[in-house]
Amino acid sequence: MQPYNLTQSYQSQLAGYCRTGQWNHIPGVHTGHVQQYRRLVYNVIDDMLRNAFPVMSELVTKQEWDEVVQFFFSSHSCHSPQVWYMPKEFYQFVLNSQHALLQQYPCLAALMQYEWMEVELFMMEDRTVPHTTLGDVVFSKLVLNPEHTLMALPYPVHQKKATAITKADKGNYFIAGYRNTNGDVLFTDLSPALVRMIEYLSVTPLSVKQLIEQLESEFQLILTETDKQAVIQFFETAYMQQLIIGFADN
Amino acid sequence: MVGIGYRKDFAADFAESNTLHPAFIEVAPENWIGVGGYWKKQFQKALEKYPLFTHGLSLSIGSPDPLDFVFLKQVKKFLQQTNAVLYSEHLSYAKCDNAHLYDLLPIPFTEAAVHHVAENIKQVQDFLERKIAIEIVSYYTPVAPELTEIDFINAILEEANCDLLLDVNNVYVNSFNHQYDAKTFIAQLPMQRVKYIHMAGHEKVADDLIIDTHGEAIIDPVYDLFAFTIQQLQRDVPVLLERDFNIPELHELQYELNKLNQIKQQALQPAIYATL
Numbered sequence: 001m002q003p004y005n006l007t008q009s010y011q012s013q014l015a016g017y018c019r020t021g022q023w024n025h026i027p028g029v030h031t032g033h034v035q036q037y038r039r040l041v042y043n044v045i046d047d048m049l050r051n052a053f054p055v056m057s058e059l060v061t062k063q064e065w066d067e068v069v070q071f072f073f074s075s076h077s078c079h080s081p082q083v084w085y086m087p088k089e090f091y092q093f094v095l096n097s098q099h100a101l102l103q104q105y106p107c108l109a110a111l112m113q114y115e116w117m118e119v120e121l122f123m124m125e126d127r128t129v130p131h132t133t134l135g136d137v138v139f140s141k142l143v144l145n146p147e148h149t150l151m152a153l154p155y156p157v158h159q160k161k162a163t164a165i166t167k168a169d170k171g172n173y174f175i176a177g178y179r180n181t182n183g184d185v186l187f188t189d190l191s192p193a194l195v196r197m198i199e200y201l202s203v204t205p206l207s208v209k210q211l212i213e214q215l216e217s218e219f220q221l222i223l224t225e226t227d228k229q230a231v232i233q234f235f236e237t238a239y240m241q242q243l244i245i246g247f248a249d250n
Numbered sequence: 251m252v253g254i255g256y257r258k259d260f261a262a263d264f265a266e267s268n269t270l271h272p273a274f275i276e277v278a279p280e281n282w283i284g285v286g287g288y289w290k291k292q293f294q295k296a297l298e299k300y301p302l303f304t305h306g307l308s309l310s311i312g313s314p315d316p317l318d319f320v321f322l323k324q325v326k327k328f329l330q331q332t333n334a335v336l337y338s339e340h341l342s343y344a345k346c347d348n349a350h351l352y353d354l355l356p357i358p359f360t361e362a363a364v365h366h367v368a369e370n371i372k373q374v375q376d377f378l379e380r381k382i383a384i385e386i387v388s389y390y391t392p393v394a395p396e397l398t399e400i401d402f403i404n405a406i407l408e409e410a411n412c413d414l415l416l417d418v419n420n421v422y423v424n425s426f427n428h429q430y431d432a433k434t435f436i437a438q439l440p441m442q443r444v445k446y447i448h449m450a451g452h453e454k455v456a457d458d459l460i461i462d463t464h465g466e467a468i469i470d471p472v473y474d475l476f477a478f479t480i481q482q483l484q485r486d487v488p489v490l491l492e493r494d495f496n497i498p499e500l501h502e503l504q505y506e507l508n509k510l511n512q513i514k515q516q517a518l519q520p521a522i523y524a525t526l
Binding site: 002014033082084122 | 280281283284285286287288289290291307308309312313314318321343345346347348349350351352353355356357358360361362363365366390391392393394395396427455459461
């Protein structure tokens with residue numbers, strides 16, 4: 001009877017071959033057919049990553065894509081039992097390994113962050129907060145869509161084609177990503193002041209008047225009437241697009 | 251009863267029309283755990299109409315790695331929340347050296363593996379507080395075997411005291427790839443343990459190799475083997491049509507469901523003996 005550690009070792013060798021392509025002899029294996037496992041396993045990884053990062057996979061060359069995917073799969077141990085979540089590990093791997101593609105494509109880190117955030121927002125568990133639709137954007141306390149995330153991007157990957165982005169585009173781009181009731185993911189550009197107001201709303205519902213007062217107090221500034229009208233207009237649009245989902249009861 | 255593997259590719263059409271009307275649906279829990287938004291709404295609509303069977307992909311019950319009880323806890327919760335009729339998994343491994351591979355690798359047919367896998371199945375059954383059904387997977391090469399495939403499977407079923415998910419297409423694929431008689435193989439399985447049957451299509455990629463793709467229609471020899479299986483069983487068992495790729499029009503899937511139902515009913519009709 002074969003000791004279990006030998007069985008384990010053969011299993012490890014087969015799994016290692018699927019990940020790296022490095023073959024070590026295993027008794028009884030059909031060497032022609034075993035290649036199918038590497039092909040099938042790699043296709044699953046490649047398909048999932050292409051689906052999660054469609055713009056990135058078009059931005060880099062085919063050779064660069066194949067190399068980074070292979071490098072990831074052979075050197076990173078995928079921890080999530082849920083395959084749809086695996087692309088997040090790929091994104092983190094590219095960042096943590098300081099992959100050469102990040103130098104070659106300066107907007108790549110921002111692009112991957114943006115593309116993964118779209119997947120995560122689309123798939124994430126439902127979140128609910130108490131709110132009513134009876135209210136007024138100007139006077140009622142606004143309730144923020146809990147299915148949202150704020151992002152600060154160094155490149156405008158949400159505005160321009162990735163191939164057209166250069167180092168000259170480097171800056172501070174703030175956006176809110178959120179999921180509407182149809183399940184669609186939307187993105188809205190934000191100024192730094194609006195980012196701060198959204199952060200206030202993520203803590204507790206506040207009226208536009210309270211948001212403005214809190215901002216003025218924190219940064220020791222006075223908003224002009226034009227600025228205040230722009231804030232009201234922003235939140236009216238945000239309500240229509242469901243970044244703001246409604247109003248607090250009280 | 252004949253069900254269908256519920257796939258996102260046809261979820262919207264499925265919800266909006268009555269073209270496809272299975273007796274139940276099946277999903278992989280890991281594809282739905284923690285999922286909200288659009289897909290959750292679609293899934294909930296389907297759950298309101300159909301009983302749910304589940305078929306796991308990532309538990310990796312044959313892995314040398316320890317079982318992932320954090321994940322198993324999520325599976326248990328999912329089974330409870332969805333009122334799942336049955337939970338099944340593959341007799342294979344998908345994780346090794348702490349890394350998921352997201353596909354099904356063949357376990358070496360060894361006595362040591364029998365004991366290890368049976369112990370894993372027992373632990374899973376204890377944790378989930380239900381029997382699970384284990385599926386015979388298709389495989390493209392044996393790995394360091396010291397037992398025959400049938401002896402390996404039967405030993406695990408006996409030692410773990412679990413149910414069997416009999417994938418008839420997998421038996422056909424394996425019998426072709428490893429050159430044995432599929433009917434003889436099925437006749438040697440403990441039929442009383444069969445709680446669930448899978449049927450699917452496959453693709454012949456070489457003169458000596460078939461891949462279990464779930465991307466084609468079921469072929470006639472697999473239908474024949476299905477009829478033989480039902481005759482061996484002599485009882486009704488839930489049957490699932492799996493179609494994961496190259497999804498055809500829904501009426502074509504319904505045609506396959508109808509055909510499976512028809513074959514099953516015919517195979518279960520009592521034999522008529524002439525009396526003198």
